Amino acid sequence: MKTLAMIKMEKNFVAHIEKGYPRQPYKVFSCHELLRRLSEEWFELKEALKNKNCEEAMKECADLSNIVDYIFEKLSNGEIE
Numbered sequence: 001m002k003t004l005a006m007i008k009m010e011k012n013f014v015a016h017i018e019k020g021y022p023r024q025p026y027k028v029f030s031c032h033e034l035l036r037r038l039s040e041e042w043f044e045l046k047e048a049l050k051n052k053n054c055e056e057a058m059k060e061c062a063d064l065s066n067i068v069d070y071i072f073e074k075l076s077n078g079e080i081e
Contacts, residue, residue: 007062008069026073031080038067 002010015021022028029037045060074080 002058004058004062004065007059008066011059011062012066024073026070029070031071031074034067034071034074038064038071041067 016023026034041060041063045057045064048057048060
């Protein structure tokens with residue numbers, strides 16, 4: 001079984017290589033954009049749980065955790081919008 005950290009790294013790698021996402025999304029996206037994404041991912045987690053899809057729910061947890069990390073990085077740099 002993969003750990004949360006492993007899933008997060010894998011998702012970040014895929015997002016960068018396959019989708020062209022920046023390696024440091026917290027430098028590109030505003031807090032408002034990240035909060036919107038957080039809300040979307042939260043909804044997706046609730047849907048996965050409602051459908052009793054454990055694997056998908058774990059991936060959504062990784063997405064949520066990554067976005068929280070990005071918001072934390074912005075706050076660490078004093079970026080409050």
